Amino acid sequence: MRTHLKFITSKNTFLAVTTVITTLLLSACVTTNKDQKAQDDSSNMVGQATTFSPRADNQYLSQEQAFKRSARVSNVSYQLHYSLTGKELFSASSTINFALSDNASPLTVDLNKAQITSIEINGFSMPVAQLEKNYNQWFITLPAEQLIKGNNAVTVNFTRKHSTNGEGLHRFKDPVDDKVYLYSHFEPAAAQQMFALFDQPDLKATFEMIVSAPQEWTVFSAMKEEKITQQGDFNIWHFPKSKTLSPYNFSLHAGPYKMWQDNSGKYPLRLFTRQSVSNQITPRHWFTYTQQGFEFFDDYFGIEYPFKKYDQVLVPDFLYGAMENAAAVTFAEGSFLTNGEMSQSRRQRLASVIMHEMAHQWFGNLATMKWWNGLWLNESFAAFMATLATAESTEFTNAWRSFYAGGKQSAYRADQRVTTHPIEVPVPSTANAFDNIDAITYSKGASVLNQLRHLLGEKIFQQGIHNYLSNNSYNNAVLDDFINSLAKASGKNLEQWQQKWLYQAGVNTIEASYQCNAGKISSFKLLQTADASQPTLREQKVQIALLKAKKPGFDLTKKISVIYQGKSTQVDELIGVTCPDLVYPNYQDWAFVKVNLDARSFKTTQNYLAQIQDPLLRSMLWQSLWDSVRDGKLPLNEYLKVALANAPLEQDYTTLGQILGQISSAKIYLNKGLGNQHAYVKEIAQQLEEITWQSTLANSDHKNMQRRWFSSYLNFAHTDSALDNLYKLLNGQHSLEGLIISQDIRWDIIAQLSRFQHAKSAELIAQELTLDSSDTGEKSAIYAQVIAPDAKVKTNWLVEIQQKNSNVGFSKLRTAMSALYPSEQNSFREQSATQLMSSLMEIDKVKGPVFMRSYNNLIPATCSELSVARLKTAINDLTELSSGTKRSLLIKHQEDQRCLMIRHSLTLPN
């Protein structure tokens, strides 16, 4: 420890001495430069240049400023030194070498909220007074006269607090054993919370790094360390020069992580978790999916994995699901740790996220977007590729069906909202980088790429991708490069396609319209419509399937592929075919389009849903029914009649998940629209509790199905007897054949008991916390406390959430937000509505976009005329809101109107 301090102190002493000397030298030098330049360029006001800051005085970087900078700067390399102790502060030195095309004006270097001890520009130290003037806590302005046309070197020494918001170099202290863990997260522009740099994707650079860290720590990054030396109580980790990377793809993780290794495949793999949660993962799953992924991607892209080794680390407090840092990927603990056996759906999600991040290593890290408007393609491509790789290389051959039921439905919903937007939109500044990162960019984008694959053909599509990646390796590219690559491979002009799919918002609807004569089809056309607000009609390749009922089940009598366009497309090939009982015009889900079932097919679906053998088709028909509810065409009670009769018959795991999700949404509409005391809602609630429990019992031989039913039961159990049943499962008085009550399930049970005011719930929370005092345990306890229908608890938490500087970490506040207002507690939401609305603008201003993403879920929408009007007023009055919050408000308003419409469409007997 002492030796380590000496290392830092001696460096600083040296710097202090050199500062004095170079300050003296510098004043002379500046004058010379000034005179020189005044002669070189009479239009250049050098006097201004020293004080003029070339960008807006805030933490964001505009595209314009970024492109101006990258037009002048090239050949960037970083040498980074870190001294990590586990304490709240770290100290660092970051040297940037770069070429500059002109030194006519100042240049800025990003560095967020650091205590700078010295800056050296091309051998000269910036005097303290100048340093203070030239650093605004967001970026350093390097005066023009200290820059050189040609090669420059800038060194910044600083100390900084570790971040605790999930960005920069995040620090987490484990409540279980007090061990400290660090990890970095940079996207879109948070590398500047860890070092001084040009923080923009098109200034790719190499990174060399030396890290001093406590001896029991492991340090890992984009490259594998070349050596570890010892200095007192610390180890010095030497990382060799990396490949050329965009800064947001670089990373540094350090701490006493538990490590597993697997060298049995093509690339060396490592996996890390915190020590205290290391029993909550199954490394075998991780290594299996990872190896399957590498085999798939190496082959599919036709380019070997570029970064040689592959590390994956589970980290706490993570803001997103995972992040594709080159060769050192981070995953959110919350999504991937399990206290107990991992359910099938979570294992599938794990495989899919591993594939997603791995796809980015090529598409994103090797060939990178130039600016954040390209982020959608990055994410859409990874989402598409993850589904393809999961379906084709892992045990989860159902991956496309899961995509259909999950991501694709979110995309359809998002694309029908007033807030929809084209897939490709301008991103004026880093402040807006994530504004449009939503279901449109991930899932609509992925669906559209999948349609393009069908349109062009698998092999041609793959060739186009290969060409794009190899032409842009270690470089930046834009959308046109991608489209041109595919156009060239296919020999097709894709301009129209690009225009209509990527620059126009909205989803179309298709419907089969046909006539039969003497048992045969006499005419058949596909009709395409668009919403009036988004009138673009598009061209797509689909498959039309015709089915005929037999007893029991259905025969697929005909399947043809068709490219449709415009309002109506004649399909003569089907004339003369046996008149069908069911027509589905997007069979096997090639297209991104809503399907309106024709009247006969709709009736068939309602009556014989469970008899459709093809699981994807069955899933799509379930979706058609649910869409009809959401569009106000089918009364919710009619849907529930079909759903409650057919759900227990469902034998497919993925489809069952989809159905239970729909039923859960249906229950939310009822709770909010009619209230949980309404006789019909009570009756449905009772039935749901009963059906989910009976199905849990009935599936004791099918572990995965049983788990799925039991999760639903955990959500619907509310009567005294069901709560008592849960209580007994918790304390071991009851047991369920086939089901282990794991720590995760224990917390779920406790939350449900608390939600419905079981007499013992407060006691149970406190007691469980003594058994599980982990970070997950703490969050689960907060969740269980906040979800209780207790006005005082809710008010206290709301105050905490709204505080300008809460001492409670963001990830815990986020947990509390998610528990505040379950749908049956609509009255609590209504009670806090006025306060939430009147403070919205102020909170939006203070808290920033990451916080607001969670907070905006609290905007009150209570499914009443009053609530719709209140939201409308807010939309009109709160004009100063950030774009993200404005969008949330618009969505809340539209969805609240939908809830009212669904309520009005109910056809309940009086």
Ligand SMILES: [Zn+2]
């Ligand atoms: Zn991604």
